[in-house]
Amino acid sequence: MNKILQDIERSQEKLLNLLIQIAKIPSPTGFEKVKIEYIKDQLSKLGLKKVIIDDAGNCIANLPAQNKSKQSKTILVVAHTDTACDPGGEVQIREDKKYIYGHGICDNSAGVVGLLTTLELIQKNNLKFPHNLIFGFTVGEEGLGAKRGMKAIIKRFGKEIDAVINVESHHIGRVTNQAIGQYRSEIIIDTKIGGHSYRDFGRPNANVILASIISDFSKFKLSQKKGKTTFNIGDMKGEASINAIASKSACLFEIRSEDNDSLLKTQQKLESILNQYRKKFPGVEITNNISAQVPAVTFSKNHKIYHLTTKAQKKLGITPKINAGNTDGDVSLAANIPTVTIGTSEGWNTHSFDEYMEKASLSLGIKQVFLVINEVASNY
Ligand SMILES: [Zn+2]
Incomplete structure (x- = not known):
């Protein structure tokens, strides 16, 4: 595990390149198709076999448990792919020594990089888990999209899902257990x-x-x-x-x-x-x-999913912060499924054209995404 974490640390440049690739594909709510197809392509290149685009337009990848048994649970991991307010034209990305700027650079290109990188590491290192994993790259999270992609996933798999990890843009250490x-x-x-x-x-x-x-x-x-x-x-x-x-x-x-x-x-x-x-x-x-x-929903912060999340965060020296928010996680919380939302980077000015990220935060964020998924997939 330490070696994988060191690998992530060392691949800061590669992570930033992938982040730029993702952010550069315009994906305003309702127009995510090109980005979704790019993601599907990336997943196929990783050798993942069960990858589909569902009727709502979400890209979904299935990783069955190693030895499926009655004890095997199903963990849904999601990140939304749409951006809040770009008109769909060219996305301008610029960077200086410390920061990278561009609409959607954090929200939620960072989360998408988190999921793609985790899947790459699972494949590359042939990692196996006792629980089933479903990875969902969702559409329609922002604004008038009204979480329609996540709603479709919960409608499709709802009864099978035992827990949800929702990977958002920022901040690192965030542990959202409450839907406003x-x-x-x-x-x-x-x-x-x-x-x-x-x-x-x-x-x-x-x-x-x-x-x-x-x-x-x-x-x-x-x-x-x-x-x-x-x-x-x-x-x-x-x-x-x-x-x-x-x-x-x-x-x-x-x-x-x-x-x-x-x-x-x-x-x-x-x-x-x-x-x-x-x-x-x-x-x-x-x-x-x-x-x-x-509806407003709160899960007890003593629930196992938050214990496993904060355990992984503390391993990386991150201080967990329990909070509330409105994300794709609202949908699973409202369906009474234990859900945690975490952040992938340190960034500011979300939902604006001046959105920016502290570059150095990305590798820590990705390590955390990987470790939280790993922890929950192994021990839930
Ligand atoms: Zn977001």
């Missing part, structure tokens, strides 16, 4: 009637109605008693020129909470405000299209 509850929707106002801004003044204006709804909602005091609760308004759109009454407007809306009760109350507040406006403007269509609803 989430509610996401798009609020759409359609007045069905526009008009001349001066001549028809007095007709309902979609932009004004939407702004009033948001203003009313923002006055609501979010409960912070049993955990943090937040809301966000994203991507507001109004249609109309300077001298026309807007007939349509829309915004993206999100609530997050560590507490299901607060999540529900905040959700109900939004609904009641929308109903007030529906009554006030009977001719106006006010729709709320829900795109994601995730």
Whole structure:
């Protein structure tokens, strides 16, 4: 084992090259196909036999247990392949002595490198485990993808899976045992009637109605008693020129909470405000299209999966930090499957074009990914 870890340490340059290869293939949510095919190709080159792309577009590789028995469990290891906000054009990567910069360089090219490298090491060193391993490179984790790739995997294998290791971008030492509850929707106002801004003044204006709804909602005091609760308004759109009454407007809306009760109350507040406006403007269509609803779930940090994870981290001198997050892990946590999310690098400015990674952190991150997978695959 020490020799393998030393090998990873020595291959920093190779790891960075693979990281650049992965990050350079654009893969905005919904457009991951080229990257997924590249990954499948890499896996075939490693001599893995059971590699498929499923109906959702995920790349899945199966590594059966050495001596399958009743005691053999099944561990799912996943990393998402989509990036949060690149438009799908060329991804610019640049580096200096200490850092490497580019959209998706950490999130989640680092995680993908973690899984590919682990599979390479398993193959090269002919490592065998008492448990079955399923490796999933998922699509649609970010934003409006609403974890659709992970949902497909859990739907397909859910009952077989005993534990999930979800490999994310950063930070190293992260041990996520908690999914933050989430509610996401798009609020759409359609007045069905526009008009001349001066001549028809007095007709309902979609932009004004939407702004009033948001203003009313923002006055609501979010409960912070049993955990943090937040809301966000994203991507507001109004249609109309300077001298026309807007007939349509829309915004993206999100609530997050560590507490299901607060999540529900905040959700109900939004609904009641929308109903007030529906009554006030009977001719106006006010729709709320829900795109994601995730319950808040916490697994005890004393669960075996976290013990094995932190044991591996401590072997490498990493200080574990238990935390909460929203990742592909939400889906398996919600399905009541013990799930740990770990990080692969030290990086900053995630979900932006200024994302960057401390280069020296990558080999430690990859060692940790390998060792955590190894520990859980051997001892779960
Ligand atoms: Zn991510």
